[in-house]
Amino acid sequence: MLESLEQTITQFRLGMEAGANHSMISFIDSFLAAFKSGKFSAEVQEVQPLLQEILSAQERGDYLFAADLLEYQIAPIIRR
Amino acid sequence: MDNTVFQTNQTILKERWPKIWQEMTSAPVPEEVQLAIDLPEATLIINGIHITGCCNQMGEAKLQSELVPEESRTATVYGFGLGDLQRVLLERETIEELTVVIMNPGVAYQSLLHFVHADWLGDKRVELIVGHETETVQFPFAAAPGCLKLADDRAATIKDQVYLELARPFQKEQFEKRSDELDKRLEENLSYIKQDGDVAHLFGTLHGRPAVVVAGGPTALQQFEWLHQCRQDVYVVATSTALIPLQQAGINPDAVIIIDPRPRNTLAFEKADQTELKDVPLVYLPTVSSQVLDIWKGPRVAAYIHLERFVRQAKQIDRGFLFCSGTVTHAAVDLAVRMGANRIYLVGADFCFPDSKSHMDGAMQKIDVNEFQGFAHPWVLNGYGQRVWSRTNLVGYLRDLELYISHNERVQFVNLGKDGAQIAGADWMEDLEDA
Numbered sequence: 001m002l003e004s005l006e007q008t009i010t011q012f013r014l015g016m017e018a019g020a021n022h023s024m025i026s027f028i029d030s031f032l033a034a035f036k037s038g039k040f041s042a043e044v045q046e047v048q049p050l051l052q053e054i055l056s057a058q059e060r061g062d063y064l065f066a067a068d069l070l071e072y073q074i075a076p077i078i079r080r
Numbered sequence: 081m082d083n084t085v086f087q088t089n090q091t092i093l094k095e096r097w098p099k100i101w102q103e104m105t106s107a108p109v110p111e112e113v114q115l116a117i118d119l120p121e122a123t124l125i126i127n128g129i130h131i132t133g134c135c136n137q138m139g140e141a142k143l144q145s146e147l148v149p150e151e152s153r154t155a156t157v158y159g160f161g162l163g164d165l166q167r168v169l170l171e172r173e174t175i176e177e178l179t180v181v182i183m184n185p186g187v188a189y190q191s192l193l194h195f196v197h198a199d200w201l202g203d204k205r206v207e208l209i210v211g212h213e214t215e216t217v218q219f220p221f222a223a224a225p226g227c228l229k230l231a232d233d234r235a236a237t238i239k240d241q242v243y244l245e246l247a248r249p250f251q252k253e254q255f256e257k258r259s260d261e262l263d264k265r266l267e268e269n270l271s272y273i274k275q276d277g278d279v280a281h282l283f284g285t286l287h288g289r290p291a292v293v294v295a296g297g298p299t300a301l302q303q304f305e306w307l308h309q310c311r312q313d314v315y316v317v318a319t320s321t322a323l324i325p326l327q328q329a330g331i332n333p334d335a336v337i338i339i340d341p342r343p344r345n346t347l348a349f350e351k352a353d354q355t356e357l358k359d360v361p362l363v364y365l366p367t368v369s370s371q372v373l374d375i376w377k378g379p380r381v382a383a384y385i386h387l388e389r390f391v392r393q394a395k396q397i398d399r400g401f402l403f404c405s406g407t408v409t410h411a412a413v414d415l416a417v418r419m420g421a422n423r424i425y426l427v428g429a430d431f432c433f434p435d436s437k438s439h440m441d442g443a444m445q446k447i448d449v450n451e452f453q454g455f456a457h458p459w460v461l462n463g464y465g466q467r468v469w470s471r472t473n474l475v476g477y478l479r480d481l482e483l484y485i486s487h488n489e490r491v492q493f494v495n496l497g498k499d500g501a502q503i504a505g506a507d508w509m510e511d512l513e514d515a
Contacts, residue, residue: 011250013140018472019250062129062229064133068133
């Protein structure tokens with residue numbers, strides 16, 4: 001999960017949109033799988049609005065903002 | 081706004097690049113401009129797009145600069161940004177020339193208003209150009225993604241080319257995932273290649289007769305009445321996606337071409353009226369489904385495209401090559417050119433989603449474009465100068481076709497269907513005197 005997250009962040013910052021969108025799907029899939037297995041249940045209140053904001057940024061093509069949210073808000077939660 | 085910062089920026093620009101300065105000051109002001117200073121690091125947010133990240137701009141710039149190899153003496157930066165990417169590259173003593181391409185003069189002007197740029201603008205190694213002055217990506221390069229996203233219409237071609245280059249590593253990775261499967265398919269179809277015709281035998285057979293390439297784009301249906309009227313005067317090459325809608329409109333092509341290996345084409349070909357196609361050659365790439373080849377009752381003609389597996393195969397079984405960088409439309413156009421057409425009409429070569437449709441009604445390969453909602457999509461300009469949303473691969477196909485057209489000056493290309501993408505090098509039908 002962390003690997004796909006870091007890949008997404010790097011690709012967004014480099015402007016590699018196609019790769020980043022693909023990596024983002026991998027990350028979301030991994031995160032949801034982890035959540036379903038019981039991980040991150042304490043953090044879901046924190047993560048859900050962030051993911052909404054990231055998806056919204058992705059939708060409008062605001063990739064550097066999406067990268068910031070992923071790197072400085074989501075990644076620390078995942079690493080905890 | 082810090083007037084000193086702006087004045088200093090202005091002085092250098094006016095002195096070194098007066099024409100660019102002029103363009104910047106007369107460029108349209110973006111609709112929404114926000115100077116975001118309540119963030120860890122200040123940045124500009126223009127039309128909802130952050131020009132840079134706002135947490136570690138220098139770290140971000142260093143990452144972006146890694147696309148330029150350390151030993152490079154020249155480099156190009158696509159996007160003005162806030163200047164950090166330029167600074168990081170100029171720190172390298174190896175850099176002798178740095179070209180900075182302004183993707184949107186109006187956006188760059190906003191950056192000049194609020195952020196220091198005089199340091200890097202004053203560096204003698206820097207050359208500044210505007211996006212519409214260049215159509216070819218210069219290597220090595222790095223890009224400011226926020227500025228790419230905000231490129232203006234005039235910089236559309238170079239923007240697309242940069243995006244295509246940035247997408248190459250991902251495309252290569254995706255392509256390699258299917259490589260074993262396609263190698264196996266080629267092996268399975270060897271018996272077909274051996275017994276079937278060679279596309280090279282079709283080359284030169286049109287002797288200057290005009291041809292119509294019918295691709296599967298949504299605007300194709302609008303041209304069928306015209307095609308009915310001139311049917312006897314033109315040679316019609318149909319892509320696999322266009323076959324069923326053409327037949328439903330009572331038009332049978334002179335040749336059909338298929339490259340797509342996916343099984344969905346079998347269904348499409350099963351619906352075709354084979355009695356009308358018994359003399360129509362099917363030009364195929366040998367990685368297509370063998371079921372499609374079995375269904376076809378007319379002559380079959382094998383062709384290769386310039387990929388390693390086919391170059392390798394050609395050493396065993398020689399067949400003609402067609403140009404194709406991913407879409408059957410390319411191969412169809414090249415077929416018509418190689419056959420000797422003097423004018424090629426492009427029908428349904430839309431490379432975008434007019435009316436949010438992927439293909440013309442009746443095409444079996446139609447997809448639900450709503451699947452792509454949720455991702456920011458690239459755009460192309462249609463025949464009316466309007467932006468129409470598209471996909472990265474379609475934009476890539478469009479730009480590659482434009483490059484192909486520029487290399488085939490003896491052929492006139494005519495584009496029908498102004499709701500689809502403008503194709504540089506192709507005249508609009510309405511603009512022809514002898515249409």
